[in-house]
Amino acid sequence: MPYYEFRCRSCGSFDSPHPMAAVPDVSPCPVCADPAPRRMTGGALLHTGSTASRLLDATARTAEQPAVVTAPPARTTTRISRNPLHRKLPRP
Structure with missing residues (x-):
């Protein structure tokens, strides 16, 4: 079931799952229960567990937890x- 974004005037944005056949234009806010209109947003183009999703997650993780290098890489012989x-x- 896809998630749709709604915007409460007092609490801010929140996501709510709804079937595609019955998406409401207004949903109650989970915090204050005021009616919140649905926002027009781009859809989620990545599937969880896909290669692109894992790459984006790994890239975001390196911003907070960079990999620490303990030794230089192993030397490879050129053929x-x-x-x-x-x-x-021509030679470089």
Whole structure:
């Protein structure tokens, strides 16, 4: 069931789940029970658990909990080609 955003004049915004076939234009505020009109917002485009969602969550987490590096990365060996045609390629 999708969530819709409503805005109470005194308490602010809140989300409320409703079936798509029966979305009310006004919903009672869960704090003060005043009628709150529905706001026009963009839909949730990411599914929880999707690759994009996990990437966004990991990126947001690094702002508060950055990864600490304890050692330099392991050194990798570069592969040397023995093909004589590769010697003609430009070098960086």
